[in-house]
Amino acid sequence: MRRIKSLFKHAFLILFSLICIFPFYWMIVSATNVSKDITMGKLTFGNALLINVRNAFQNADILRAFMNSAFLAIVITVLSLLICSIAGYAFVIFPGKVKNILFLALIASMMVPFAAKIIPMFRMFSNLGLLNSFGSIILPAIGTPFLIFFFKQNTHAFPLETIQAARVDGLGEYGIFFRIYMPMMKSTYAAAGIFAFMASWNNYMWPLIALQSTDKFSLPLAVSNLAAGFTPDYGMVMVGIIISTLPTVLVFFLLQKAFVEGMVGSVK
């Protein structure tokens, strides 16, 4: 009985995994094919990989764009995790009526479609003199309402006794956050890190508007240029796409371990 159950479980997971991985497989296959074969949906490996790679690097400054995106994603992920987690924590540990209203106000801001905010934001960053600088990308990404929300919801599961015990031990409030909360909530930070990294790495619309010179362009902009001609060379586009996908996969690999480890030190 138990065996049948487990077999059923695996069958379901394998099937679902295959459905999920297929397009990823196809993306990799496509990078080795010429454009004509890709549009006709060829499913097997070809021999155009080297040509596609060469074309991709010739047609866009991929290396430069990659470095720009990596710099932005790392800075944004670190800063936004730090600032949003401490806020999410405080909304639970130090509750209050005014804070509740503030919290709702913060969350509401993520519900306005971005298209409506573009022109005011562009004017604002022009006034700040920050257009065409990385500051214009980093500053609006630091306070991410979703991250505050995410940390707040996860803090509900945080054992309050631990905090009280630490207070008795004479640890300050910031000390408790940095020394107790942060290490214990490793899996939450991991999930939030994946979210923040992906959001920054894939961000398209705002960098397109705010960055003016080609040497500042982020990776998605560079890859999009590859596909811009009347007759896109999909082979080289796929190479660009894979280069822009791999870092996210890598970040997932690095952080996913934290999912299985559980709350560190939750000795109850």
Place this chain on the structure above:
Amino acid sequence: MSLKGKTKTALTGWSMVTVAAIFVLVFSYIPMIQAFFLSLQTGKGANLSFSGVANYIRMLQDSTFWTTLGNTLLYAVVQIPVMLLLALLISVLLNDSKLKGRGIYRTCIFLPCVTSMVSYAILFKNIFAVDGIVNQMLLKLHLIDDAIPFVLDKNWAKVVIIFALIWRYTGYYMIFYLSAMQNIDSSIYEAAKMDGCSFFQSFFRITMPLLKPIIFLTSIMALTNTLQLFDEVVNLTNGGPGDATRTISEYIYDLSFTYVPSYGYAAAVSYVVFVLIIILTIIQKGITGEKE
């Protein structure tokens, strides 16, 4: 605790939320408020003039607005519950530390959300093409007599979009559930097992209640994302056939950048979406029973 201590704690609490709050208020609220004033103006491009609620009245007679709004809500109502339940179910299966190969499953299921929209659109359309693999299979199994033009039929196109959304984002929401499950004490499950609880009993009686805050969070997030849905539809069907799959976000974009721009009207439509998300959030709060 002394009065002084209390004030000090309160101050610490405020200091912790201040930085984040300032960032959100400055970089989100100032543009939001300006967008609201924009929504009270009419005119093409830079030729704007104040006209009160004219834009909001215009919406009432705008059939494209209602069609795209209806499509968007349909996506939300069908896709969100199915996707979140599936994500939750998979998370529970993968949370079992005795399950072999769970790392591999986890990675595979996560991959769709990082697969580029461009490549996935090409592939999806190939699969669902008139002579594509799905039609060939259905024909062979004699489930249908004629090939279905999935992307070109107004009902099937919606099904394809919903399917694509579920496929793409289930793994993404799985991350949030998996990470939250790590914060649940595993001894609770062991105790439940000892009491003879089945898999489904412990799923509904332990996992669901304990994950309530996260389920609420993901449902708000999914709602926000689906109501602002853009990329998938543009790449898969470009809103067609006709307006059958066009979303409200696509319409806002067209009003601002594809047509001769009506920035005021686009801002007004955005504000309606904003109010709608807030209303639906309050309703969801009631459904999930989340308390503040």
Place this chain on the structure above:
Amino acid sequence: MKKKILASLLAGVMAASVLAGCGSGAASDSAAQDEQTSEAGKSEDNEITVWGWDKNMNGYALEEAQKVYGDGVKINFVEMAKDDCLTKLHTVLASGVTDDLPDIVLISDLNAQGYLMSYPDAFRPMEDVINYDDFAEYKTAAVSYDGVTYGVPFDSGVAALYYRTDYLSEIGYTDEMMQDLTWDQYLELGEKLKEKGHMLQTFNPNDIAEFQIMLQSTGKWFTDAEGNADFADNAALKECYDIFCRLNDSDFTKVVSDWTEFAGAVNGGDVACVLRGCWMTSTIIQSEDQSGKWKIAPVPKMSTEGATHYSNQGGSSWFVLKNSKNSELAADFLSKTFGGSTELYNTLLSEKSIIGTYLPASDVEAYDQEFEFFGGQQVNKLLADWMSKIPAVDTGAFSAEAQSALLGVTPSILEGGDLTENLQDAEQQFEQSIQ
């Protein structure tokens, strides 16, 4: 246990602070770099910034133009995808910000009047430096607004019927028989081709871009001269829908849903004919194995009054922004290159087959080139000849709105709904959307 927590904690904090330190350090570095580059930019006051798409076509054209103009100018071409380029231009102009404006922008002809209408005073009128008699008439109309001409016309989208000579000879059709087809004759090819196992052309029920070709070939458009919808009483548009329905009901079209499938069908040899602007050449010649099997002919003629074999689809023009840093230099640059150099057009034609709309260049030697891929046809010469005969239409500012409104009722028309009623509905939706 506690020690371990403390250790990992410290490590975490340190890592975070190091990263943060690095971050700000790098940020200030790049800020310093910014200043340097912008200072460098200032010292070189002969640099012209151009926003556009397609480095291999438009970017190449600029490079060649720079060579013609000489050392007096440096070109900084910022490449973006076409839609992105247009979106970004809208944002910048709408915000009223004037620092960091590009000097020249490329705008597609169908969008041009929309920009001119939306941002009065943003563009520099060019009548003082460009002789517009030198350009194809239909092109000049597209880049003017309110009686003032702003753009410098660039490439043409002169339309052609690309056809497979091998497939057509199977049904006994020679090149001569393809030169003067009506739409009825063209559709008749479908049945015959079908018997031989070929499709006539692709069909996308969700794309009415071919209407642009059909309408302009009769001198009509979606809108009238005043910019009002011209749907329900437009005989040419009704004929478009009649043809569209016949294609939809037929079994000799290859149904596609987007550009990739379309290109796949063409390159894969599924279809015998393709009706598009001349930029389609670059896609067709991708299939090297089909070399010598393609030719071009004038587009089929409609039965509406005023119909011709000549039309246009796409094309774009250069515009100078009035408030940019080097706007005068940019205007001078354009007038001496795209507005006055036959040599430039000869190079563009012979190297990239870019068909310009500059009439004095219509007898340059590159037109005599014979194309092996097209069975030795003098493709450029033919296209240039057809271009000079394209009926001029005022496409107005609202082509996108019109097509969007029509697309909304197209499924209902294809299902057999009443044409006039549906077109009236679309007119209403159109009037609503141009408010």
